[in-house]
Amino acid sequence: MVNLADGQDLAAAKAIADCYKNELGFVRRATLEKAISQGRMIVARKREDRSILGFVHFCCTRQGHVSIYEIAVHPNWRGRGLGRILVDAVTNEARKEKIEALRLKCPVDLPANGFYARLGFVRTMVEDGKHRALAVWEKRLPLLKEHGRPCFFVSLTSEAPKIRRVVRLWDASGDPRDPFRHMVFTPLFSTNAAAKLICRLKEERDGVVMFDSGGYHVQMGKTSYEELFDRLLRFYRENDWADWYVLPDHVPRSADSDQEVEFKVRETIGFARLFVRMMPGKFVEKAIGVIHGRTEEQIHRCISEYTRMGIGYVAFGSFGTSGPGGSVNMVSQKSLGLLGMAQGVAHEYGLRLHVFGIGSPNYLTRLAEANIVPDSFDSAGWWKGGGFGYVFTSTRSLRVCYTRRINSTLSRVANCLAADGHSCQFCRELFWLRDSRLHRVMHNLVVTMECVEKLQREG
Numbered sequence: 001m002v003n004l005a006d007g008q009d010l011a012a013a014k015a016i017a018d019c020y021k022n023e024l025g026f027v028r029r030a031t032l033e034k035a036i037s038q039g040r041m042i043v044a045r046k047r048e049d050r051s052i053l054g055f056v057h058f059c060c061t062r063q064g065h066v067s068i069y070e071i072a073v074h075p076n077w078r079g080r081g082l083g084r085i086l087v088d089a090v091t092n093e094a095r096k097e098k099i100e101a102l103r104l105k106c107p108v109d110l111p112a113n114g115f116y117a118r119l120g121f122v123r124t125m126v127e128d129g130k131h132r133a134l135a136v137w138e139k140r141l142p143l144l145k146e147h148g149r150p151c152f153f154v155s156l157t158s159e160a161p162k163i164r165r166v167v168r169l170w171d172a173s174g175d176p177r178d179p180f181r182h183m184v185f186t187p188l189f190s191t192n193a194a195a196k197l198i199c200r201l202k203e204e205r206d207g208v209v210m211f212d213s214g215g216y217h218v219q220m221g222k223t224s225y226e227e228l229f230d231r232l233l234r235f236y237r238e239n240d241w242a243d244w245y246v247l248p249d250h251v252p253r254s255a256d257s258d259q260e261v262e263f264k265v266r267e268t269i270g271f272a273r274l275f276v277r278m279m280p281g282k283f284v285e286k287a288i289g290v291i292h293g294r295t296e297e298q299i300h301r302c303i304s305e306y307t308r309m310g311i312g313y314v315a316f317g318s319f320g321t322s323g324p325g326g327s328v329n330m331v332s333q334k335s336l337g338l339l340g341m342a343q344g345v346a347h348e349y350g351l352r353l354h355v356f357g358i359g360s361p362n363y364l365t366r367l368a369e370a371n372i373v374p375d376s377f378d379s380a381g382w383w384k385g386g387g388f389g390y391v392f393t394s395t396r397s398l399r400v401c402y403t404r405r406i407n408s409t410l411s412r413v414a415n416c417l418a419a420d421g422h423s424c425q426f427c428r429e430l431f432w433l434r435d436s437r438l439h440r441v442m443h444n445l446v447v448t449m450e451c452v453e454k455l456q457r458e459g
């Protein structure tokens, strides 16, 4: 077991450090004592008698990274993976503090350098030490770049020319915010050209990209789960440029019996484990496990199993919004309850929570009223809703085309937007919202950004 050191661990930690005078130099007792008192030492213990087998001394620096000063495992316990477990524990601490990098220095002539390389550290430079040259190792922890929850991932699963047009329109509007810094994309159900474009946007805008597995398409009967698994494995292996990878999941349907749901939950967990094993070692740090289930026990089981696999990010997908504009009535009290519980369990385990498919901003507000503010969510509702004739305001989504009462709806939209204090390039003339799909889409995106910002301020 791994936890923070306390005063009783001091002598044992010092004794272990003293076994490695060549590697660590002389480690002062007072230094370790201070680290323990400030909660900057994590130890690996034997469960039976709590004696310590290894320790790591670290610190969150002002430069915004976590430095590992000393890490050591008792000579009798080397080669059993404890070093990796200790580094993982520090990684978790860093993630909790939203810190984006681990850093450490190691004399260039030590075998430990190979250990850091295997854990995914990259050697960034070599500097002069007091007695010998030191390799500087760094490990990036891909994080959400905005502070404050929730972080909005804009869903861009469409054709390349359409995506390009939306991005250009946004940039031309002069809005200083950038919705395309966090993008979610479903590669298996998009063209190669769209994937290339997303990759380029990521580079140009220093963005964060999440690949969605497309489990939704299995639910819709467009492909089989097995096929999804194989194709995803191939695509993820060939495309290591994304920041986050949603694992394949077997999405239960509303009409499924309890047995069928249980079967799919087991399959989702079992195949996630298999998938992670079939990918390169570091993949698990970028994996997002999908939570499914109808009962609290199933939700809890998903999260604890993902934690055991080393996954640090989970996503809730057990209610999809369906229908144009993302109809709010899909959020039943029951699914809200399960999501609230998932949020509690995920945070208890130190994991981050993503919510799939938020239809419209008012849905987000409804979640916030139920004390659910995910770490991140994605939405295609602004785009899809606009296509179906819906216009977003902060509190509702109103249909302004394909309906008989166009003009009275338009004036309601105007009132709501005035109450929101909203104005944007795309609704400067109200009739644009009625006549132009693209104006609706872009306006909806602005409103979504505004609602997210409001929640971030309040959060």
Ligand SMILES: [Zn+2]
Residues within 6 Å of the ligand: 422, 423, 424, 425, 426, 427, 428, 443, 446
């Ligand atoms: Zn507008």
